[in-house]
Amino acid sequence: MSDQDKPLIVWDLDDVLNNLMEAWLKYFSLTNPLARKFPYERLAQNPPYEILGISCGDYLSSLDYFRNSSAGLKLKPNQLILDWFREKGHRFRHLVLTSRPVKTVPHAAEWVYHYFGNWIRTFHFVPSLREGEYLPESDAEKSEFLYWLGKADAFVDDTPENIDAARRLGIPAFTYPQPWNDSKVSVTNLLEEISQTSTRQLMEATY
Secondary structure (H helix, E strand, O other), rough: HHHHHHHHHEEOOOOOOOOHHHHHHHHHOOHHHHHHHHHHHHOOOOOOOHHHHHHHHHHHHHHHHHOOOOOHOOOEEOOOHHHHHHHHHHHHHHHHHHHHHEHHHHHHHHHHHHHHOOOOEEEEEEEOOOOOOOOOOOOHHHHHHHHHHHOOEEEEOHHHHHHHHHHOOOOOEEEEOOOOOOOOOOOOHHHHHHHHHHHHHHHHHHH
């Protein structure tokens, strides 16, 4: 099978390929004792600043600082997904689609290609604007990029709004289980379903 014929899987980065929120919460709790009352498993909202009793600005500032820190760059990859890539990644084309502020993107891209560069060849981000930033007009949502791309055979994300938007475009979308969404499927079963759906998409297009 040529690369052009392989199904394309679009992956979210944060909290799918890595454990950013869990790692950030541990970092934040070191200097904010009240945050220790809210273990990662209880974060029913993302962003979680209201649950943690802090302002949105303080949350984003802390999160972005962590993203660009040495700890952020050294985040371990999601081991279950990395194992899946090693076993089945060669069967598909892969694209990362993340929503991040521009100042954190260089480290994010470096991280992706360090751990997943054997399989992921395309990295795209939708800018998350921060106060005082003014960027050239571009896609405001992930769904706008997916619509422009017009080639996704599967989309994996942890945010329900992104999943719903992708499904409205007719893209098979898979919710990666996190405390802030309603996915009850195991990661292992989710990855198998992604494999089967993407392969079926190819067969239907071919035949």
